[in-house]
Every structure is written in C-alpha cells, then in structure tokens.
Amino acid sequence: MLLATLAVGLCAQPAHTVLVDTDAGSDDLLALLFLLQRPDVRIEAITIVHGLAEPAAGAESVARLLAYCRRPGIPIYVGAARPLEGAAAFPADWRAASGQLLRSLPASHSLPQKESAPAYLKRRLLRGGPLDVLALGPLTNFALALREEPRLGSPIRDFVWMGGAVDAPGNVPAAPTAEWNAYLDPLALETVLSTGWPLRFVGLDATSQVPVSLSDLERLEALRLNAATWLAVELLRTEADSIAAGRYFAWDPLAAAVLVEPGLARFEHLALGVRKRANERGRLLRVPALKPNVTYATSAEAARFRRLFLAVMLL
Numbered sequence: 001m002l003l004a005t006l007a008v009g010l011c012a013q014p015a016h017t018v019l020v021d022t023d024a025g026s027d028d029l030l031a032l033l034f035l036l037q038r039p040d041v042r043i044e045a046i047t048i049v050h051g052l053a054e055p056a057a058g059a060e061s062v063a064r065l066l067a068y069c070r071r072p073g074i075p076i077y078v079g080a081a082r083p084l085e086g087a088a089a090f091p092a093d094w095r096a097a098s099g100q101l102l103r104s105l106p107a108s109h110s111l112p113q114k115e116s117a118p119a120y121l122k123r124r125l126l127r128g129g130p131l132d133v134l135a136l137g138p139l140t141n142f143a144l145a146l147r148e149e150p151r152l153g154s155p156i157r158d159f160v161w162m163g164g165a166v167d168a169p170g171n172v173p174a175a176p177t178a179e180w181n182a183y184l185d186p187l188a189l190e191t192v193l194s195t196g197w198p199l200r201f202v203g204l205d206a207t208s209q210v211p212v213s214l215s216d217l218e219r220l221e222a223l224r225l226n227a228a229t230w231l232a233v234e235l236l237r238t239e240a241d242s243i244a245a246g247r248y249f250a251w252d253p254l255a256a257a258v259l260v261e262p263g264l265a266r267f268e269h270l271a272l273g274v275r276k277r278a279n280e281r282g283r284l285l286r287v288p289a290l291k292p293n294v295t296y297a298t299s300a301e302a303a304r305f306r307r308l309f310l311a312v313m314l315l
Contacts, residue, residue: 014042016132016260019124021079021117022252023051023137023181024058025098026235029065031136031256033235036069037228037312041260044131045124047077047117051137051184052090055081057099063108068231072110079117080140083185088281090180101238118144125152134259135161136252138181143188146195153197162255163189164203164284166270166296171204178275178282179204186276193272199294201272202255203284206265206297210250210305212236212243219310228313250305257305258297264305265297272296 018041022028035041046062048055055078066072082089089095113120122145124131133156135142146152163181165171170178182189182203192199217236223229242248258265271290275283 015040017042017044017130018132018134018259019043019045019047021047021049021133021135021137021141022058022062023049023053024061024101025052025252026101026239027250027252028052028136029061029101030232030235031134031252032062032065033069033228033231034253034256034309034312035134035260036071037315038260039315043071043074045075045077045120047079047121047141048112049079049117049137049141050081050083050089051181052094053098053101054095055079059112060108061099061101063110063112064102064105065231067108067110068102068105068227072108076110076112077115077117077120078112080144083138083140084143084187088184090184097238101235104234117141118148121145122148122152125155128155130157131155132157132259133159134256135159135163136181136255138185139163139188139192140185143185143191146191153195156197158200158259159197160200160202160255160259161192162202162207162252164201164272164296166203166205166272166284166286167298168204168208170283172282175279175281175283177280182274182284183282186274186282189274189282190276193274193293196293200258200267200297201294202258202265202297202300206300207249207251207254209300210254210302211246212239212248212250214243216306217243220313223314225314228315232313250309253309254300254305257308258300261308264308265300267295268298270294270296
C-alpha cells in the first residue's frame, strides 16, 4: 500500500533540484541511491569533500554509483582534502575502507570536472535559480566558497546538513560531545552558521533513534528485486560488523529522506554555536543571546523512515 501511495504521490516533474556535498562513506552512497530513485528529485551536481573517503577515491565511488544507476551525466566536483585548520581526520583504516566502496562495480568512464568544488559552489550560488542542498560531510567546501564571496546563498531554499549533536552524546572518541562531521571542521561549521541560510541540521539527536539492524539487512536481502535493493545490500554488507554491534545508524539516508519528507523528524528553532578547540572540538551548544540560526531535528520517526526507504528502493 505504501509503495502504491508513494508512486502516485510523487510529482511527474522534479520538485527538488538538489546539490549533494558528500564524503562518500557507505551511508552517503545509500543516501545518494535513495535520491536517485525518486522521480521528484533532480540531482544537479555532486561535490566531494574530505572525510570518510579521500576526495579522489570518493569521486570514483560516486562515479561508479552514477554509472550503475544510469545517471553518468550528473557532474562531480572534487573539493577540499583537509579542514580549514588543523589535521583532524577519521581513522586511517576507516578512510581506506571507504575508498574501496563499490569497486565491485564497473569503472566509470566519466571523469570529475576540472573546476574545484568550492569554485563550482561559488559560481552556482551566484548564478541563482532555486536549489536545495544536502550536505553529508564536513562543511569545508562551503566555507571555502564563502571566503571568496561572503554574499552567497540567495538561491538556497533548504540546506540540510547531517551533522552535530546537541543533547545526544557525541560519537568521536577524542571529543565525546561532538559528532564527526562537526569535529572534522568546526571552523567551516561556524562559517556556515553565520550565513543566515535556511539551515536544517539532522544530527545525532535524530539519527541515534534510527539504528540499522541485522533484521533490516536481512529484509533487504530477502527482496533483492531490483538494481537499487541489490546495491543497498552490497553497501550494508560492508558494514555488517558495525551493524551487528549496534554501531551503525541511518545517518545520511535519514538526512536525505528529511530533505524530501520533512515530517520524518521533529524540529526546534535553535540558536547554535560551535566549540573549536581541545576535547570540545565540534561541540554544538545553545547560545541564548543569539537569534535562532538553525532548525534542528530533535527526534525522528524510525519506523516511518524504514517504510519509506524500503518503498523508494522498490520503485
């Protein structure tokens, strides 16, 4: 019933023109797969940032995904390889594993664009035209674009970022109150917080309520009805150990779903700042003296998300 309702409810013409900024981890690729399945979404471009995969390797994974989904025409722009300040990074073994995702798929003949991701973002946001942004990694590319042109942003209708933690515990061992994307580049996050853009953050307060379980993986494995479900299974299998240990959540897929289905999460308007040093690096904190600058997801409807994700995979 949900699948039939969803198919009828989606617009014949795309309702969302989306730019995706990603560090190409397994959950990023699942989020991209989700959006590529939806006929009401047109992905205009994909920009790559440092994080779970090195940018060149992340661009290769995204190119293979696009070729597999028969969407090789979506341009890819490679961006920042390091944060604005310091050398914070995911563990080397995580980055190595993320760099090898989707290597079982045929190589893509499409090459990344010569223009850098920050240069493209600057040009795109100066050009105008309505745009939704889905940011799935540290916000370095946007901060670099803003350094060149601080007035960017008027075309942005919605800026959804998977990142941060307010009341939920963090997930970074070196900074227990921080989430990884915030920890990697808090200066970039601070820059984006000051823009006045229509920011919606889907952080650990919401994503921690949407764990991915072995039963979720088994349900997808039992289906394997089409190319999308097959690839979703392949990506989740790379995280089987983390899933079994209860350490894997629908971080980026939830953010992608919230972009097109805002009712999946409950939000509050918050005034947020970010710590940038020592063991509080990347910590989001309330700043009562400021006007609200973020619409923050405080919780999410896990069962509803799972039904939606599965229905979209079966389209």
